[in-house]
Amino acid sequence: MIGRFLLRRLRGSLLVLFGVSAITFVLARVVPSNPALAYLGAKATPEQAEQVRHTLGLDRPLPVQYAKYLGGVFRGDWGTSIGTKRPVLDEITGRLPSTLELVGSAMAIALVSGVVLGVAAAYRPGRLADHAIRVTSIAGVSLPAFWLGLLLQLFAFGWLNVLPPTGETSSDLPYVSPIRHITGMNLLDSLLTANWTALSDVAAHLVLPAVTLAAYPMGAIARMTRATMLETLAQDHIRVARAYGVPERTVRWRIALRNALPPTATVVGLTAAYGLTGAFFVEVVFDRPGLGRYAASSLLSLDYPAIMGITLLGAVAYVLVNLVVDLTQARLDPRVRLT
């Protein structure tokens, strides 16, 4: 059953990715700006431009170009980045671990704090704590991440001077205690290689960006948890559990929370997918060499192969996250059938 589900989903996902790549491709080709000029720089002669147009295949009909691009995408050739003159796919895969680590840590923080706040708010609905938590969670989804990041830098470095403001590691770390890379994720690799100096250095650099990125999902998760907790607590089976002497703590943290998890999982997935975009800003603010900073500079320099690659990656991430959410739903809620 699960095999058929995955097959169906794969088909649907391919259609979506096809559409996404088509949209960006058409945009990249029909826009007035000239990619050949972007490639050569402003001082190119018309002859050079014509030469590049031909080399890049820009003089051929649009559908042919698209078919060629799509074929390349499947073969692992996502084009050459105009900015760095390196393959786009290499640029992306080299930077992905850092971004994944950031988004992963942020989601972990958001999940734990969001669920705890949501359950706490549902304890005494309408009371002060509930209102405080609700305002906090609405604030969480209203904060511009890049601004929150700056404020946290001001606070933790400018005033308290307890955490480093920017960067992924201290500049002297490669000399003091270099990280041997296995996965490409600094935190995980220093943990795996028992490099404690590096671990604490990397963690200190990760705290502020992760907290910054966690604000939005934290707010969204807290709101959803609160709503579904209240809905669950009004159900008959909760009354039955209480009538059988099940302690209130178990009723809330085990039974009601367990029931509130499936809808919460949806929000977690959605915000994790958005987290990739959020990471763009956080990485710029905290000067972290991840995918986001590459994306930001590509966007500004009209590095269209890079832009298309990043957009495609965003769509792939979104499709994958949705798949994981659906599989999780089916595990969490026995009534959900995978179709």
Place this chain on the structure above:
Amino acid sequence: MTALVRDRLALFGLVVIALLVLAALLAPWLAPYPAQGAGAADVAARNLAPSGAHPLGTDGLGRDVLSRIVYGARPALYVPLLVVGLAVLIGVPLGLVAGYRGGRTGEVIMRVCDMFLAFPPLLLAMAIVALLGPSLANACLALAVSWWPWYTRLVQGLAASLRERPFVEGARALGLPDWVIMGRHILPNAASPILVQATVDIGTVVLAAASLAFLGLGTQPPAADWGLMISDGRVDIFAHWWISAFPGLAIFLTVLACNLVGDALRDIFDPRSAATAKRAARRSREPVAKPAKSAKPADALADAPIDAPVEITAKRTRDAPLLEIENLRVAIGDAVRVREVNLTVRPGEIVGIVGESGCGKTLTALSVIGMLPPGATAAGSIRLHGRTLLGGDLRRVRGREIAMIFQSPATSFDPVTTIGRQLRRVIRLRHGLSRAAALELADDTLKAVGLDAARVLGAYPHELSGGMLQRAMIAMALACRPDLVIADEPTVALDVTVAKEIRSLLRSLQAEYGFGVLYITHNLGEVRELCDRVHVLYAGEVVETGPVPEVLDRPAHPYTKALLAALPDAARAGDRLAAIPGAVPARPDTVEGCVFADRCDHAMEACRTAPVLRADPDAAGEDRASACHLKGVPA
């Protein structure tokens, strides 16, 4: 209080939005340095900290930050309005067509829509604006292109459900053209969800537009824009924090305001969800019976710890009552719902409480286990084995000495946990057994109620029928080895044959295990089938009580007689079923005289004074009593 706080938050949001609109419209008059707000530099006054002349300081080009923020309100207002406006203009008609017309066109629209929804809107907007070239106009266009599918999906769902509604079908039957139906009947009904969505989206777009500007993809200098200002101040954040901090605050407050107003609108336009939330809020507080001030002084045993085995051997003799309810009075707020109810259950006895909905049957039962709804108070005395229950902490009585079986088996079990785990949880709490031992007891008990234990243990509630679930519920009660089982209309949700099986199961288990049963029902037929004694409850009062055969064969109260006449098996074929005219009084405590007089065929002058429940002189047996001025109801 809650409503007030809620309104206050929404009010705060409205005030912020009003300030934003004012600032945008009156920028040249409000800004202390209008020229700088529009972009003019004043190099001499660079990076000044907040002061009297510049309340929020100046930026790297010496421009007054406050003036820049005031001017920045303009894009912060018109960009979201433009973007959301465009998104609504594109998305809503497409959604209407896709939802109302459906068909091939609808299919195509929704496929395209799904494609756009397949990645984060901000990412799409960033890609589009980067490819089109950074500018505010392109940013607006890109954002609108990224946002319309959300409206299409929203409206498509609404339109698809509205098209089946009678008023729309009626309009179709009248031959109105589709566009008239969509415009006149569908759109107005979809307007409020669209408005809620748009309010929240305006906030989101403020955030998104600021993000684009921050990256350099939106508003271009020297125009004022909050996102751009944050970006300008970023390099120097530790030296000149005010350049970034204040514009960010403006963004934050604007988005917060939109979210708060959006939340409040949702509550106003979707009263169903608001009401559910409030009901949920009320019900989620753990109910604990609060003894009313008028409660009788607690009896001598009240101080004993609830768990202490108080002279159990002495108390559990055949005649000592298991459950004694004396003068129970339950009020919700100031409305008295149950009045002076007296009732005893002896060990091994099945005692029925019968009456229509709203007669106080369930309130009586819930006050025994101390689970009255919040706001309800109980007074009087309830004793189990002579120990006072009312007002005590009953958590250690529930699921131990008293087990309750509820009305609807389908919702009585946690839907995401197997029956086995739920049984085991209760068993381990009750008996403190190991996992394995608890599983064994669960297995045995399920077999005792006639279920296929192996299958039911691993099953989720939705995989079992109502009858099987109610058997499992009975197994849960039985596994607690209770002295008293309270069954609150346990068969009302089941079909007739299954219901009969459940009742006979209850009867045989009771005979085997010897627990007492308090059986609540609205059906005298069930009482005849199952109970030893019965209390007929009307409007919160016991109007008649006695051994079942006597009460049912020789009812002394007109209400009992009416209930009997309403039984389907009492009526001979061809007879009309006798419904009782009228309804239970909404506030029985305000009725003067007999509470049943309004609906009674035999009402007379004497009924203006309330009759008291007194032993029936004509009937044999000490338990026989009724509350009626008539001596025996004429046949």
